[in-house]
Amino acid sequence: xxxxxxxxxxxxxxxxxxxxxxxxxxxxxxxxxxxxxxxxxxxxxxxxxxxxxxxxxxxxxxxxxxxxxxxxxxxxxxxxxxxxxxxxxxxxxxxxxxxxxxxxxxxxxxxxxxxxxxxxxxxxxxxxxxxxxxxxxxxxxxxxxxxxxxxxxxxxxxxxxxxxxxxxxxxxxxxxxxxxxxxxxxxxxxxxxxxxxxxxxxxxxxxxxxxxxxxxxxxxxxxxxxxxxxxxxxxxxxxxxxxxxxxxxxxxxxxxxxxxxxxxxxxxxxxxxxxxxxxxxxxxxxxxxxxxxxxxxxxxxxxxxxxxxxxxxxxxxxxxxxxxxxxxxxxxxxxxxxxxxxxxxxxxxxxxxxxxxxxxxxxxxxxxxxxxxxxxxxxxxxxxxxxxxxxxxxxxxxxxxx
Numbered sequence: 482x483x484x485x486x487x488x489x490x491x492x493x494x495x496x497x498x499x500x501x502x503x504x505x506x507x508x509x510x511x512x513x514x515x516x517x518x519x520x521x522x523x524x525x526x527x528x529x530x531x532x533x534x535x536x537x538x539x540x541x542x543x544x545x546x547x548x549x550x551x552x553x554x555x556x557x558x559x560x561x562x563x564x565x566x567x568x569x570x571x572x573x574x575x576x577x578x579x580x581x582x583x584x585x586x587x588x589x590x591x592x593x594x595x596x597x598x599x600x601x602x603x604x605x606x607x608x609x610x611x612x613x614x615x616x617x618x619x620x621x622x623x624x625x626x627x628x629x630x631x632x633x634x635x636x637x638x639x640x641x642x643x644x645x646x647x648x649x650x651x652x653x654x655x656x657x658x659x660x661x662x663x664x665x666x667x668x669x670x671x672x673x674x675x676x677x678x679x680x681x682x683x684x685x686x687x688x689x690x691x692x693x694x695x696x697x698x699x700x701x702x703x704x705x706x707x708x709x710x711x712x713x714x715x716x717x718x719x720x721x722x723x724x725x726x727x728x729x730x731x732x733x734x735x736x737x738x739x740x741x742x743x744x745x746x747x748x749x750x751x752x753x754x755x756x757x758x759x760x761x762x763x764x765x766x767x768x769x770x771x772x773x774x775x776x777x778x779x780x781x782x783x784x785x786x787x788x789x790x791x792x793x794x795x796x797x798x799x800x801x802x803x804x805x806x807x808x809x810x811x812x813x814x815x816x817x818x819x820x821x822x823x824x825x826x827x828x829x830x831x832x833x834x835x836x837x838x839x840x841x842x843x844x845x846x847x848x849x850x851x852x853x854x855x856x857x858x859x860x861x862x863x864x865x866x867x868x869x870x871x872x873x874x875x876x877x878x879x880x881x882x883x
Contacts, residue, residue, distance in 0.1 A: 486608050490617045492659050493601035496564060496735050497625030500597040502632040503571050503648045507536060507587060508642050508744055509636030509731075510684035517641070518580050528580065532587055537830060539591025542840050542849055544826030545681070547596030551818030552679030555672070559818065564652050564659075567593025572649025598625070598805070599822025604771045606664040606809045607817070607878060615758070615874075619749020622802030624741035633734055647875050667814045678815040683882045694824065696866035697808045700762070701828030701836065703769055704798045704857035705857060709832030710839050710852055711776075712737060712791070721848040722781035728788065736788045737795040744799015749806070751789040752874070757834060758807040764802035766867065770795055777853050799830070810873035813882035835859065 511529045520528050541562075551559040570590035575585040598621075605617040636644045678684070678811050685691050711718070712733050719727045744765070752761035776790045809821045842851035 484603075485661075486617070487606055489608055489662050489726060490620055490801045492560075493605055493617075493661050494577055494621045494624035494653070495655050495658065496560065496597050496601055496626035497621050498631075499564070499568075499648065499651045500594055501625045501628035502651065503590060504536075504594055504633075505629045505734075506636045506644050507533060507650060509633055510605035510641035513612040514583070514641035515580065518577065518583060523565065531862075532584060534833075535584055536587045536591035536594075537833070538851055539588040540595040540826045541788075541830055543592035543595025544599070544823040545819070546592070547677035548599060548600070548822035549681070551596070551600050551822060555664050555668055556600050556604040556607075556818060557659075557662060559596045559822070560604070560662070561656070562594045563596030563600065563616075564655060566590075567597070568649045568652025568656075569593075571645055575645040575649075587784075591697050596822060597668045599825045600601060600818060601817045602802075602805045603809050603821045604662075604665050606806060607667040607814070608663075611875065611877070613753070614810075615749040615752040615761075617749075618802045618806045619746050620747030622799070623742050623750070626738050626745055630651075630735060630742070633640055633738075637731060642825055654797060670738055670879070671814050675815055675881060675883075677881075677883065679819050680816065681819065682821065683816050686882075692869055693811060694820070695702065696869040697804070697811070697820075697861040698827045698831070698866070699865040700804050700870075701824075702831050702862050703766065703856075704801045705829065705832040707737065707791075707794050707798060709836050710855055711794075713836075714839070714852070715766055715879065716854055717848050719781070724781050724784075724787075726784050731790060733791050736792040740792040740795025740797075741799055742795075742797040745794075745802045745848055746799070748799040748801075748803045752806070756861045757872055757874050758803055758810070759867060759870065761803050762800045762807070762867055763864075765797050765803075766860070767799035769794065769800075773856050773860065777849070777856075784866040787851055804828075807870060807873055810876050811870065813880050814878065815881045817878075 512525055515528055515686060547563055548561045567590045570586045570593060574586045577586055591621055601616050601621055609617050660869050696846050715728050715730050715733050732762060746759060748765060752758050755761055764812055772790060772794050780790050805825060808824050809817055812820045839851050840857050842854060
């Protein structure tokens with residue numbers, strides 16, 4: 482592959498590294514940062530949930546904003562604009578004088594963070610030769626997951642101010658590398674030929690397009706089921722199981738993201754080997770379903786088994802990067818960035834209905850059974866979504882939607 486393609490891959494991989502670092506550190510430093518800002522200990526949970534939800538709202542809004550900008554002004558405009566916004570907000574978080582400013586900065590960071598991965602996947606997918614298209618996103622995904630591991634380590638061992646300062650500083654340092662990245666040739670070819678770029682109506686122009694977009698979004702349910710239900714509520718699940726040793730949430734996250742790192746790396750290469758995005762996703766989803774059954778059957782037998790199954794579940798959800806590649810390949814150049822960036826952040830937001838369903842069912846059928854029901858629903862929806870999407874491995878991406 483050509484030098485400019487490798488530069489785009491490296492710059493995007495490092496960008497996703499910083500992106501996930503910045504996303505995860507709020508969960509890691511939440512308690513100690515809020516305590517130092519004067520939030521009473523009795524309000525740590527409620528204020529922390531509010532912070533995370535506000536950041537998620539920012540990401541949902543940003544997913545559509547940056548997607549439209551990427552289709553109207555180019556993929557590079559998002560790669561530069563988004564990282565400047567979230568790096569500035571993250572760096573400023575270290576100096577927040579009170580909760581209100583902290584909240585505003587996390588909202589702005591969320592808006593910025595929404596643009597990074599979608600624009601990167603779109604740019605790299607459009608630049609790479611068809612026969613190698615799955616490799617670039619695999620490298621990006623694997624590198625990004627390391628950012629979450631580093632974020633968990635830094636946030637757990639150093640001050641919350643330094644954690645935010647490092648996140649912002651890394652983003653600004655990455656800007657220098659991005660100066661050499663070239664714009665997508667496919668975007669350059671159509672930017673002056675059509676004014677119908679980044680038009681949301683094209684996503685919902687008929688029933689088939691509506692089902693296709695919904696299918697992409699529900700395919701991400703299993704990814705955020707593990708993150709939002711199993712890992713977040715690990716203490717409650719373990720206690721309900723009667724485990725004598727309660728798994729540490731930080732350790733669970735570490736094992737999960739280690740597995741996800743290798744899952745993202747291998748997922749893209751497996752799709753290349755099989756010459757099929759859908760077969761690769763189906764394989765990983767099937768392994769995921771088996772791992773979920775094993776988890777709820779024997780996961781409470783020991784800490785080692787609990788952590789080991791979470792490691793494997795992380796590996797299985799490595800199909801998420803293949804999913805984003807599949808999403809980018811489904812649509813024309815004039816709305817490709819809008820689809821990839823917005824669907825990614827809707828995927829992240831699926832944690833909201835899943836945690837709400839989990840919370841609703843728990844008083845009636847118990848914590849463990851509620852987690853099982855949500856998991857079954859997530860897996861079934863994912864297989865349904867996959868069945869509605871076309872295979873795109875051999876698809877020529879040089880087309881537009883009208």
